[in-house]
Amino acid sequence: MSLKFLILDMIKIMEFQLLSINSTEIYMVVLLDWISLMFMSFVLFISSMVINYSEEYMLGDMYIKRFIYLVCMFVLSMVLLIISPNLISILLGWDGLGLVSYCLVIYYQNFKSYNAGMLTALSNRIGDVALLVAIAWMMNYGSWNYIFYLSIMKEDFFMQVVAFLVLLAAFTKSAQIPFSSWLPAAMAAPTPVSSLVHSSTLVTAGVYLLIRFYECLSSSVLLLGLFISSLTMFMAGLAANFEMDLKKIIALSTLSQLGLMISIIFMGGVNMAFFHLLMHALFKALLFMCAGVIIHNYMNNQDIRYMGGLVYKMPLTCVMFNISNLSLCGFPFLAGFYSKDLILEIMSLNILNIYIYMIFYLSTGLTMMYTIRLMYYTMIGGYMFMSVNMISDSSFKMLFSMMGLLVMVIFGGSVIMWLMFSLPYFICLPLFMKLMALLVTLLGGALGYEVSKFFVSYKLNSFYFYKISMFLSSMWNMPFFSTFGVNFYPIWLGRIIFKSMDQGWSEFLGAQGLYLGIKHMSKFSQVLFYNNLKICMILFVLYIYFLFYIIYSYSL
Structure with a gap:
């Protein structure tokens, strides 16, 4: 089909009505052109080989059915992303990839897997949020079918914002600097999953999104993206020369190739x-x-x-x-x-x-x-x-x-x-x-x-x-920034603020101080009232005297 579409230069956009309540209609839109069909055929071919391979590779696993179901959900999410000309359905596929990839990375259920899974999920979450914000900005056009607006609205400010957000989303999914650390960490997943993730699904989703949105990228965004992606390509190649883990070397090689793909997109190819x-x-x-x-x-x-x-x-x-x-x-x-x-x-x-x-x-x-x-x-x-x-x-x-x-x-x-x-x-x-x-x-x-x-x-x-080899093999200390940078130092700073402010000055001057002040005053009053009736009577007489004095002065 992709060859037929390619030769005839044909595009088909199909709309399926899912829901119609009063005047509100919800459509599922499917875009079929030679790019989506060819990419889909490659994804399905590779995933079929990987699933066949998994049956033998995961032979001793008790939950092999669950594993195969997860892989199928993964492929289904990717297919949904490929055929979507609509930001909402793209988000469904995009989030599906993020969620299922987390489930697959933590599949072996040990400490390292949990850490790697959390890093993967949270890094990808930034891109998901960027897409959600892009959806909100697309409201300015009255429809989320971006394919109708890309070339016409290229100079529009709203479209430039959407383009920047899409760029951010693509960079998180394709693990460009500064989001590179999750890609080697995702090697904690079983090898068939790595084979699928690093070839045609998760990491290529960002590249595919940029191919679709290329027409609306402004020159400044292109130059920024070109610089970052070319740097990623170089950094990953350098890191792979110092790495000793077989799967991580191949993962860094994927990162390098992704940098090459994104660089050539930004150069117009x-x-x-x-x-x-x-x-x-x-x-x-x-x-x-x-x-x-x-x-x-x-x-x-x-x-x-x-x-x-x-x-x-x-x-x-x-x-x-x-x-x-x-x-x-x-x-x-x-x-x-x-x-x-x-x-x-x-x-x-x-x-x-x-x-x-x-x-x-x-x-x-x-x-x-x-x-x-x-x-x-x-x-x-x-x-x-x-x-x-x-x-x-x-x-x-x-x-x-x-x-x-x-x-x-x-x-x-x-x-x-x-x-x-x-x-x-x-x-x-x-x-x-x-x-x-x-x-x-x-x-x-x-x-x-x-x-x-x-x-x-x-x-x-x-x-x-x-020290030099450690610096280069750890991708210019990026995993430390991604983990310690967003985790250790904020918590450490939070502890200081908590001790000096929440349990320090704000307590001393705020609620606790006020409470203690009122308590001391009421205790003092109690001492007066309970122990010395004479003082109490004198105070009462003085009070009455002052009251009469004020009334008298006002009447004059």
Whole structure:
């Protein structure tokens, strides 16, 4: 259907009346065009492979049915978000993704999972609130069907506010700076969930929203977004080179690719960003599935320093792992090459400034660097785990799911490119600029290999090196800001204010002070009235005297 819509350049908007009371009518609006249909087909294809894979991966789990139901709800929320041209129904899908992702992240129910789930839920909540405020601002147009107003109302102040709010929502969902810390934390979820979340559902929702709202983004918003997303791309690539957790390395790689997609959207290449989104979904799902098989065989150990020599033990998984890794790096004629190379060449064709040019190529080099490092630690070298082991390519169901994705990773890029772009891109660049992507990739690969070998050979116990690596691997201290920054220091400050104000000065001068003052006065009065009747009578006579004196003076 998406191909038919693409060739005929067709859009269908369907309205289903849900409710009609007096003159109030509630419609469910569905938008079908080639973008939504193609994205939906990719989401459903990947999720079917993931669910098939989960049956084997979660075999020992008592509540596997609940897990499958949650994954299905997750996919359903994403589909609802994709087909919505209306902010209300987008919010339903958006909130559904946030809620179900929380349930999946805390699935293993331990302390780490609860922390990660809370961080994920609260970070995404900021975006949900931004969308709610955007809904309120859309009231100015009389309808929430944003698709009718985007291009016409581009210069309108209300639409610019809505655009900024949508940008904020997209940045929280796609984990751009300063909301990046939840993405690696969400790795506490089971690996099939990570495969789904990081390929085609949760994190891509923000990119998809920006693709839909691109027409109403003003130039200042575009420049701000470009700066932040390019910085995220660089930061994630740098962090992945210092990380030791297998799943977190792949998560940071996702973050880097999201930065690339959003950067190219802000530079005007909406179709290219969508194309890279689809390609990335394929190879990232496969990458996580391979990582899941490796973790399974390593008895749930995720540290790459314990791995090595896997190419002899599980050759089939390693072949798929390497193919998806090379696709991620943009190896010629795999899926990632067609989108990534195209993005880099288009960026080189209309260079915005030297910062953008440098950071794009540096990030590409870093991608190759952490990929080669990952291959070095897992494939090459000696076996670092237990001497007695049962590591093998055993499970047929998991391998079948991975094989289905492997075919798409190898052939998908060229096929989708021939379908999506009616005319082939012919990009003329000077020889050095044309070869720049290849040179940077090769340089990054060589550097990654040498650095890995160096780190394995020598123990670097320098205090300063440890501090620098900690700073870089923790994404420029972002997890500390996201947890301690919003949690520890406000509570600490609150305690001081509570002790000095609530239980200090305000008590001394306010209610408690007033109460004590009145109590002392009444006690004094009681002493007078109970113990000395003479004083009481004198006071009474004086009172009567003053009363008569006042009446007499007034009468004169």
